[in-house]
Amino acid sequence: MNSELVLEAKGLAKRYGAVVALAHGDFGLRAAEVHAMVGDNGAGKSTLLKLMAGAVRPTSGELLVGGVPVSFSSPRDAQRQGIATVFQNLGMIDHLDATANLFLGREEYLPVPLKWLGILDKRKMRAQAVEAVGRLKINVRSVDALLGGMSGGQRQAVAVARAAAFGSRAVIMDEPTAALGVRETAAVLDMIRHVKAQGIAVVLVSHRLDEVFAVTDRITVLRRGRTVATNNTADVSREDVVGMMTGAFVPSI
Amino acid sequence: MMSARVAQGSQDQRKLQALNIDGTSSGLPLSGARLRWTLWIHNRAVVRPAINLAAAVLAGILVQIATERFFLPRNLLGLFVQMAVVAIIACPMALVMITACIDVSVGGVVVLSGVVGGLISQAGAPLWLAFSLATLTGLAVGYINSLLVIRLEITSMIATIGTMYVCQGMANILTNGLPVAGVAKGYSSLGTGRFWGVPYQVPITLAAVVVFVLIQRYTVLGRHAVATGSNLEGAFLNGVNVNKTLTLCFLLSGLMAGFGGVLYSSRIGNPTPVMDQDLLFQVIVSCVVGGIALTGGEGTVFGAFTGAVLIVVLNNSLNLLGVSTFWQYVSLGLLLVVAVGLDKLRLGDRFKLRSSALRLRPDGQSGNGTSETVIESEK
Numbered sequence: 001m002n003s004e005l006v007l008e009a010k011g012l013a014k015r016y017g018a019v020v021a022l023a024h025g026d027f028g029l030r031a032a033e034v035h036a037m038v039g040d041n042g043a044g045k046s047t048l049l050k051l052m053a054g055a056v057r058p059t060s061g062e063l064l065v066g067g068v069p070v071s072f073s074s075p076r077d078a079q080r081q082g083i084a085t086v087f088q089n090l091g092m093i094d095h096l097d098a099t100a101n102l103f104l105g106r107e108e109y110l111p112v113p114l115k116w117l118g119i120l121d122k123r124k125m126r127a128q129a130v131e132a133v134g135r136l137k138i139n140v141r142s143v144d145a146l147l148g149g150m151s152g153g154q155r156q157a158v159a160v161a162r163a164a165a166f167g168s169r170a171v172i173m174d175e176p177t178a179a180l181g182v183r184e185t186a187a188v189l190d191m192i193r194h195v196k197a198q199g200i201a202v203v204l205v206s207h208r209l210d211e212v213f214a215v216t217d218r219i220t221v222l223r224r225g226r227t228v229a230t231n232n233t234a235d236v237s238r239e240d241v242v243g244m245m246t247g248a249f250v251p252s253i
Numbered sequence: 254m255m256s257a258r259v260a261q262g263s264q265d266q267r268k269l270q271a272l273n274i275d276g277t278s279s280g281l282p283l284s285g286a287r288l289r290w291t292l293w294i295h296n297r298a299v300v301r302p303a304i305n306l307a308a309a310v311l312a313g314i315l316v317q318i319a320t321e322r323f324f325l326p327r328n329l330l331g332l333f334v335q336m337a338v339v340a341i342i343a344c345p346m347a348l349v350m351i352t353a354c355i356d357v358s359v360g361g362v363v364v365l366s367g368v369v370g371g372l373i374s375q376a377g378a379p380l381w382l383a384f385s386l387a388t389l390t391g392l393a394v395g396y397i398n399s400l401l402v403i404r405l406e407i408t409s410m411i412a413t414i415g416t417m418y419v420c421q422g423m424a425n426i427l428t429n430g431l432p433v434a435g436v437a438k439g440y441s442s443l444g445t446g447r448f449w450g451v452p453y454q455v456p457i458t459l460a461a462v463v464v465f466v467l468i469q470r471y472t473v474l475g476r477h478a479v480a481t482g483s484n485l486e487g488a489f490l491n492g493v494n495v496n497k498t499l500t501l502c503f504l505l506s507g508l509m510a511g512f513g514g515v516l517y518s519s520r521i522g523n524p525t526p527v528m529d530q531d532l533l534f535q536v537i538v539s540c541v542v543g544g545i546a547l548t549g550g551e552g553t554v555f556g557a558f559t560g561a562v563l564i565v566v567l568n569n570s571l572n573l574l575g576v577s578t579f580w581q582y583v584s585l586g587l588l589l590v591v592a593v594g595l596d597k598l599r600l601g602d603r604f605k606l607r608s609s610a611l612r613l614r615p616d617g618q619s620g621n622g623t624s625e626t627v628i629e630s631e632k
């Protein structure tokens with residue numbers, strides 16, 4: 001089980017000109033685990049996630065999916081490998097309805113001659129969206145409502161549902177609960193457990209340590225662009241984690 | 254719970270929810286015709302075209318009363334002929350503008366493609382070849398536009414102003430600035446020919462409009478165009494192939510402008526390397542009056558078509574009333590300003606306000622509290 005990593009980052013680095021956004025990111029994601037990634041603002045969490053999601057290309061380092069080295073040139077490549085991501089600053093489309101957002105980049109088409117023309121199976125997508133919204137208990141008025149008319153929490157819920165529905169290997173979430181109220185947060189955490197129960201791995205970035213300790217199996221701490229350590233959630237205390245985040249506590253590796 | 258409500262609700266109920274209108278809490282028990290009416294007046298994609306068509310019909314009726322000449326079959330068919338090139342180019346332009354780009358090269362493409370068609374015909378090639386190669390010239394310019402916008406990341410407005418001038422210049426170089434003489438006899442058949450009294454341009458225009466309406470509503474291109482125009486980065490992050498989407502839109506725009514050039518030169522009879530500035534602006538005004546926002550993501554192809562209809566009807570009405578061309582310019586300008594102005598007044602709705610408010614947030618995060626603020630207070 002130990003060696004069975006769904007997704008692995010080995011010494012990933014990303015530089016933007018002179019700015020080092022990520023100096024050395026190590027991360028191993030096991031099948032069906034919920035793995036937290038924590039760190040202060042600017043620690044490089046979002047950068048590491050973007051590298052794993054194919055949104056940006058690494059300056060150096062290696063990325064492996066199921067033990068095989070990969071090089072994603074766009075999020076589409078990652079999606080094809082079953083890795084779906086909720087990005088920190090919502091990538092949702094205001095001018096499309098919830099269904100269209102749920103299926104964006106993963107559209108269902110009508111049977112073949114029509115598929116070649118890119119003709120969508122709107123009915124099928126809508127039915128699946130209604131089903132997903134019901135199953136995940138998302139509180140939106142309708143799957144036909146435009147995202148632009150929804151609250152921050154509803155939009156976030158749609159984003160999470162999208163990733164949960166399409167990540168067949170791993171679901172990556174960058175602060176999915178940041179804009180949510182108590183009830184919506186609980187719903188997202190439920191969704192995470194639900195995804196895990198289906199055997200899909202989850203990466204959860206969050207600043208709320210209580211929720212991290214509530215749902216995750218392991219915790220990886222990042223500090224100033226470097227991976228500090230990865231521990232079983234059961235083996236560390238809140239203080240340990242905060243210490244690693246701030247640099248007060250350096251674990252002996 | 255939600256799904257049950259959606260599944261059981263009637264089609265109308267569903268749409269009502271989609272528009273975030275609560276049929277019950279408004280105090281009016283909405284049903285039947287009343288409900289359908291509420292739905293319609295709140296749907297921008299319906300309202301804008303409806304207003305345009307209503308205004309066009311109203312203008313027609315008034316002019317008919319005044320001159321008794323508007324609803325003559327000859328006048329109505331003439332309207333279509335006047336509108337053909339504008340409408341044919343406005344349809345793909347609508348798609349381009351939905352992606353938040355613009356293609357102003359179409360004016361130049363029309364000239365260049367006409368000249369290319371004329372020269373090929375002059376050289377003795379069959380008409381179908383001349384027309385096809387002329388249309389493909391437009392496609393080539395569309396491809397160049399897409400490369401400039403995607404690979405070199407030049408703003409589409411600037412890139413296509415560039416190609417517009419290049420096209421115009423090329424057309425003049427190819428012809429020494431003179432009209433192309435000696436085209437094949439049937440060259441003007443496409444633009445002036447009739448079938449049972451109906452100009453060919455009528456079915457051609459209708460076919461183009463129908464095809465583009467279908468593309469926008471039922472294909473992945475239409476959906477991805479909205480995504481690209483509404484939120485470029487978000488579309489990319491969600492796995493939309495934004496480059497492919499943009500390329501296809503510019504290709505379609507170039508293709509139809511190329512074909513528009515064939516129609517235009519065929520109607521005039523001999524291809525002339527002189528650009529019709531009005532054409533470009535009529536196309537853009539059609540789109541904007543039709544409800545397409547320059548900021549992208551909004552509007553429909555059918556809306557753009559109704560914009561073209563309204564413009565041509567207004568011009569025709571003023572013609573019939575004997576108003577000078579100068580006043581027609583004034584009316585076109587007023588139409589544009591009024592249409593956009595009305596929109597701003599009407600759209601004091603939440604969505605507009607919310608989305609612009611969102612854009613102003615430096616961190617781009619939506620909703621009640623951003624991660625940053627939450628963390629600050631926790632620490």
Ligand SMILES: Nc1ncnc2c1ncn2[C@@H]1O[C@H](COP(=O)(O)OP(=O)(O)OP(=O)(O)O)[C@@H](O)[C@H]1O
Pocket residue numbers: 016019020021022039040041042043044045046047048088
């Ligand atoms: N596109 C970019 N260009 C330049 N610098 C960047 C870019 N993206 C990130 N950075 C820098 O890289 C560092 C890491 O950023 P990142 O977004 O990964 O942090 P984070 O751990 O996700 O923080 P937060 O908790 O605030 O979301 C920051 O200092 C940031 O300014």
Ligand SMILES: [Mg+2]
Pocket residue numbers: 045046047088174
């Ligand atoms: Mg971040």
